Amino acid sequence: xxxxxxxxxxxxxxxxxxxxxxxxxxxxxxxxxxxxxxxxxxxxxxxxxxxxxxxxxxxxxxxxxxxxxxxxxxxxxxxxxxxxxxxxxxxxxxxxxxxxxxxxxxxxxxxxxxxxxxxxxxxxxxxxxxxxxxxxxxxxxxxxxxxxxxxxxx
Amino acid sequence: xxxxxxxxxxxxxxxxxxxxxxxxxxxxxxxxxxxxxxxxxxxxxxxxxxxxxxxxxxxxxxxxxxxxxxxxxxxxxxxxxxxxxxxxxxxxxxxxxxxxxxxxxxxxxxxxxxxxxxxxxxxxxxxxxxxxxxxxxxxxxxxxxxxxxxxxxxxxxxxxxxxxxxxxxxxxxxxxxxxxxxxxxxxxxxxxxxxxxxxxxxxxxxxxxxxxxxxxxxxxxxxxxxxxxxxxxxxxxxxxxxxxxxxxxxxxxxxxxxxxxxxxxxxxxxxxxxxxxxxxxxxxxxxxxxxxxxxxxxxxxxxxxxxxxxxxxxxxxxxxxxxxxxxxxxxxxxxxxxxxxxxxxxxxxxxxxxxxxxxxxxxxxxxxxxxxxxxxxxxxxxxxxxxxxxxxxxxxxxxxxxxxxxxxxxxxxxxxxxxxxxxxxxxxx
Numbered sequence: 001x002x003x004x005x006x007x008x009x010x011x012x013x014x015x016x017x018x019x020x021x022x023x024x025x026x027x028x029x030x031x032x033x034x035x036x037x038x039x040x041x042x043x044x045x046x047x048x049x050x051x052x053x054x055x056x057x058x059x060x061x062x063x064x065x066x067x068x069x070x071x072x073x074x075x076x077x078x079x080x081x082x083x084x085x086x087x088x089x090x091x092x093x094x095x096x097x098x099x100x101x102x103x104x105x106x107x108x109x110x111x112x113x114x115x116x117x118x119x120x121x122x123x124x125x126x127x128x129x130x131x132x133x134x135x136x137x138x139x140x141x142x143x144x145x146x147x148x149x150x151x152x153x154x
Numbered sequence: 155x156x157x158x159x160x161x162x163x164x165x166x167x168x169x170x171x172x173x174x175x176x177x178x179x180x181x182x183x184x185x186x187x188x189x190x191x192x193x194x195x196x197x198x199x200x201x202x203x204x205x206x207x208x209x210x211x212x213x214x215x216x217x218x219x220x221x222x223x224x225x226x227x228x229x230x231x232x233x234x235x236x237x238x239x240x241x242x243x244x245x246x247x248x249x250x251x252x253x254x255x256x257x258x259x260x261x262x263x264x265x266x267x268x269x270x271x272x273x274x275x276x277x278x279x280x281x282x283x284x285x286x287x288x289x290x291x292x293x294x295x296x297x298x299x300x301x302x303x304x305x306x307x308x309x310x311x312x313x314x315x316x317x318x319x320x321x322x323x324x325x326x327x328x329x330x331x332x333x334x335x336x337x338x339x340x341x342x343x344x345x346x347x348x349x350x351x352x353x354x355x356x357x358x359x360x361x362x363x364x365x366x367x368x369x370x371x372x373x374x375x376x377x378x379x380x381x382x383x384x385x386x387x388x389x390x391x392x393x394x395x396x397x398x399x400x401x402x403x404x405x406x407x408x409x410x411x412x413x414x415x416x417x418x419x420x421x422x423x424x425x426x427x428x429x430x431x432x433x434x435x436x437x438x439x440x441x442x443x444x445x446x447x448x449x450x451x452x453x454x455x456x457x458x459x460x461x462x463x464x465x466x467x468x469x470x471x472x473x474x475x476x477x478x479x480x481x482x483x484x485x486x487x488x489x490x491x492x493x494x495x496x497x498x499x500x501x502x503x504x505x506x507x508x509x510x511x512x513x514x515x516x517x518x519x520x521x522x523x524x525x526x527x528x529x530x531x532x533x534x535x536x537x538x539x540x541x542x543x544x545x546x547x548x549x550x551x552x553x554x555x556x557x558x559x560x561x562x563x564x565x566x567x568x569x570x571x572x573x574x575x576x577x578x579x580x581x582x583x
Contacts, residue, residue: 016281016322018236018362022344025327029286063346063503064327066286078287082248083447084405086493087485120330120497121248121447122287125405125477126412135289 002045006031010049021052024060028067037068065119072115073108075153079131082121088128089141096143097131100150113153160391162379163372163399164415167259173294176301179262185307187378188269192315198229201274205377207385209397214242214333214370215445215474216551217396217463220377226357227275227365236278238366239271239319240342241374243284243291244326244333247446248497249479252401253371255413257284257291260375261298265321267374269307270381272319275357275367280321283338286328295323330501334550335368337503348505349550372401394419396462400473404430406480407437413477419460425478426457437482441566445474447494448555450562451481471562486582487567488574491560492520498556509553512539516560524583528575536571537564 002010009030014023027046028038035042038061047057061067068076079097081090094105097116101109108115124130127139131146138149159165166174166182179185191201206221227237241264245253256264264282272280284292299321302308310318329347331337336350339361360366376398380388389397396418402425403413409431416425422444426432433439441453444461450471452459459465466473481490499513516539519532540561543553564571573581 016324017344019343022342022362024344025341026324029325029327060327060344060346064329066326066328081493082497083443083490083493084249084479087406087479087481087490119287120246120501121250123245123251123254123285125249125251125479126403128405128411132287137289 002031002042002049003034006034007049010046021050021056024050024052024057025064025067028057028061032068037071039071043069071108073112075113075134076115076117077131077133078117078119078122080120080122080124080129081118084121084125085129090129092143093129093131093141093146096146100147114150159383159387160417161399161415162383162391163256163263163375163401164260166263167255171259173258173298174260174262176262176298176305179260183382184262184378185266185305187381188266188307189313190381191270191273192313192317198274198276201270201381204385205274205380208376208380208388209385209395210373210376210380210388211396211463212370213372213376213400213475215247215448215472217473220369220373223357223367223369224271224275226355227367228358229276233276234364236364237276238361238364239268239275239277239280240338240361240366240368241268241280241282241371242333242335242338242368243282243288243371244338245288245371246285246330246333247448247475248494249405249443250403250446250475250477251405252403252413252475252477254288254291255401256371256375257288258294261291261295262302263375263378264295264371265298265302265307267377268321269312269319270377271367271369271374273317275365277319277367280319281342282321282323283332283342284323284325285332286325292323292325299323329503330497331503331550331552334552337550338368339366346503348503351549392418392462394460394462394465396464400461400476402429402461403477404480405477406442407434407482407484408432408480409434419462419465421458421460422452422478423457425461426480430480433480433482437484439480440483440485440487441481443474443479443481443559444471445476445478447479447497448551448558449474450558451566452562453566472558484582486524486580487563487570488520488523489580489582491563491567492517492524494559495520495556498552502552506548506550506553508542508544508547509556512542513553513556515539523571523574524580526574526578526580528571528578530575532575533564533568533571536560540564 013026130139211217331347337347341347540557543557545554
């Protein structure tokens with residue numbers, strides 16, 4: 001069941017489009033903001049609310065990088081693997097994160113604290129290498145800076 | 155000190171990175187161009203003509219003449235309704251970080267540009283299509299849009315005129331294809347961001363089947379200044395016929411990576427050596443991608459080329475987004491090409507065979523080369539793939555864009571590719 005709050009947020013966005021199903025990406029983002037990810041149940045509820053088929057909605061969901069169809073940890077780390085960050089030391093940063101957290105890309109720590117995901121260019125190339133943790137951008141990374149940043153997410 | 159009008163796009167920006175709010179924007183003559191258009195009796199065609207005369211070319215990378223794009227939209231009482239204006243703020247081209255600055259630091263400049271562009275094409279509804287990762291830009295744009303509504307720059311009968319415009323912010327679900335003009339339209343309709351067949355072109359049949367103009371952030375930000383100061387002034391800002399200023403940037407192992415508003419036509423060398431400070435100590439320049447991942451490498455021999463759409467095309471590359479990615483001698487050119495092909499293969503939407511099939515194949519060949527498994531015929535395979543990607547072989551520019559760094563890497567760094575195969579290893583590992 002979608003919550004009243006989720007429905008009212010979806011309806012506010014839906015007013016921006018002439019067709020109801022156009023809001024489906026916003027709707028999934030809204031539900032994800034409340035629940036962390038988009039489960040099969042959420043997908044069914046959103047599809048029913050918007051009068052779409054579940055299959056159509058899932059084909060959209062799986063197309064987009066920022067819509068999570070699997071559960072994620074309390075905090076999502078997105079490390080930029082595009083060209084400027086790659087030149088400036090992405091491999092070392094990913095290895096450091098992997099060692100420190102004990103997980104690879106696409107995985108979640110056993111305490112459910114962090115999920116590590118790759119992301120394309122974050123538009124922060126002059127301060128590469130870069131990563132986002134939840135809504136925060138961290139740039140000019142080195143292993144010590146990564147360690148300090150991670151400590152602030154509990 | 156150069157007069158402020160030499161850097162119109164960044165003149166209001168504060169050193170501390172804080173946002174220019176509506177009051178500060180108005181105090182810096184902000185929204186005067188909207189007043190001039192709406193209260194000065196300008197017609198939509200007059201606005202479009204002013205932008206045409208200024209030779210404003212699209213700053214998203216393709217360089218299409220903006221006024222010409224606007225002129226394709228049907229106007230008047232018999233035109234289909236509604237007409238849409240979309241700002242493409244889906245800055246996802248690897249190595250590109252220019253629109254972020256404009257969005258975060260001076261959002262009202264963009265909104266003013268959109269109101270004027272909207273008036274020129276008689277748009278009823280406008281969207282800013284923003285990539286989902288630009289969280290700070292989203293916060294600041296939302297606030298700026300609310301401020302603009304409160305001050306009657308948006309909504310019904312703007313500043314008491316007959317013109318009305320609704321402006322909405324859409325946050326993307328995240329995919330490189332959303333930056334492609336027709337992929338963006340599908341994304342905004344709540345679909346997968348596959349490209350559409352053209353023609354018909356979006357100015358005639360676009361969002362929800364209605365006339366639609368899609369313009370880049372930096373392009374729209376130029377518009378108020380052209381209206382305020384005129385085409386001759388805009389031409390005088392640039393050093394070449396591709397008029398105006400341009401946000402140029404540099405990333406990679408240069409001394410001072412960054413972003414600078416400079417005259418269009420500033421040479422690559424000046425950007426690289428004077429503004430970015432040249433290479434870091436201990437590394438040597440080998441080449442650069444002039445404007446994002448989907449532009450051809452250039453090398454030492456090209457450094458005195460002016461960065462503009464025309465001159466960069468003449469040397470077999472493109473200015474693209476104007477933010478250059480520098481390759482140094484401590485970085486493997488094959489590895490860098492692998493990284494680029496990995497990106498394009500991952501972001502291919504899967505619609506056209508040369509793209510989904512070819513990019514994956516090329517990525518695998520480059521992976522094997524990096525792992526010491528390269529074969530003698532590999533370079534021919536890579537070259538033939540780059541040819542097969544177009545232009546003209548696919549619906550959109552993703553694969554032709556991917557071909558640019560691949561074909562030019564094979565041209566300028568051929569020895570390095572051959573060495574990987576011959577020595578059965580990556581010499582940089």
